[in-house]
Amino acid sequence: MNIIQSNIAKLPTKYGKFKIKAYKDGSQEHLAIMSQDFELIDAPYVRIHSECLTGDTLGSLKCDCQNQLDLSLKFISEHGGLVIYHRQEGRNIGLVNKINAYALQDLGRNTIEANLELGFKEDERDYSIVGYIFEDLGIKTLKLITNNPEKLDYVKSLGVEIKERIPAITNSNKYNEGYLATKKEKMGHLL
Numbered sequence: 383m384n385i386i387q388s389n390i391a392k393l394p395t396k397y398g399k400f401k402i403k404a405y406k407d408g409s410q411e412h413l414a415i416m417s418q419d420f421e422l423i424d425a426p427y428v429r430i431h432s433e434c435l436t437g438d439t440l441g442s443l444k445c446d447c448q449n450q451l452d453l454s455l456k457f458i459s460e461h462g463g464l465v466i467y468h469r470q471e472g473r474n475i476g477l478v479n480k481i482n483a484y485a486l487q488d489l490g491r492n493t494i495e496a497n498l499e500l501g502f503k504e505d506e507r508d509y510s511i512v513g514y515i516f517e518d519l520g521i522k523t524l525k526l527i528t529n530n531p532e533k534l535d536y537v538k539s540l541g542v543e544i545k546e547r548i549p550a551i552t553n554s555n556k557y558n559e560g561y562l563a564t565k566k567e568k569m570g571h572l573l
């Protein structure tokens with residue numbers, strides 16, 4: 383992998399004070415957002431957050447992403463750890479394709495059917511940059527904040543020990559009930 387790394391900088395936020403580092407992998411740029419005491423923690427809390435501009439930034443109610451990011455930043459600010467902001471928008475199909483998938487969902491398809499109809503797998507994410515960041519930051523043991531079994535399997539495949547899984551469950555609403563049901567029933571998410 384040919385990764386370009388930034389230096390570490392301070393990032394004060396409404397959640398608390400963090401440190402931040404950026405990684406450039408081809409055309410994708412990812413972030414590691416660390417609590418101030420990160421280096422001193424043996425098994426940090428870690429959230430691998432998949433980019434969702436419509437949720438994270440615009441507050442879309444079609445998914446649970448903004449609530450999960452909010453929960454993770456608050457939790458990690460308080461208990462110590464790391465949020466990896468993994469910039470693979472739309473499970474790595476990009477924004478144009480994700481909005482086309484939303485248009486198909488407006489016609490009644492679920493998230494998986496919409497992806498398949500556009501010629502993609504149900505999930506196109508590749509987590510290799512996460513392994514690179516773990517190695518760069520010296521993470522060998524962690525507590526993972528996720529409901530997604532694929533993220534758990536990926537971390538285990540690196541030989542990194544998962545001491546605990548913290549569910550990332552937030553309130554549902556009438557717009558994301560179908561999305562959450564598909565994740566639970568068809569993608570095996572621990573919801």
Ligand SMILES: Nc1nc2c(ncn2[C@@H]2O[C@H](COP(=O)(O)OP(=O)(O)OP(=O)(O)O)[C@@H](O)[C@H]2O)c(=O)[nH]1
Nearest residue numbers: 432433434445470471472473483493528529530550
């Ligand atoms: N292709 C596609 N991607 C979506 C859709 N809705 C949300 N996403 C993307 O899905 C990703 C979030 O994945 P989720 O399945 O919600 O959650 P997860 O990250 O796999 O699992 P957790 O760690 O438990 O949050 C983000 O990259 C979103 O942009 C959709 O309808 N279609």
Ligand SMILES: [Zn+2]
Nearest residue numbers: 434437445447
């Ligand atoms: Zn989302």
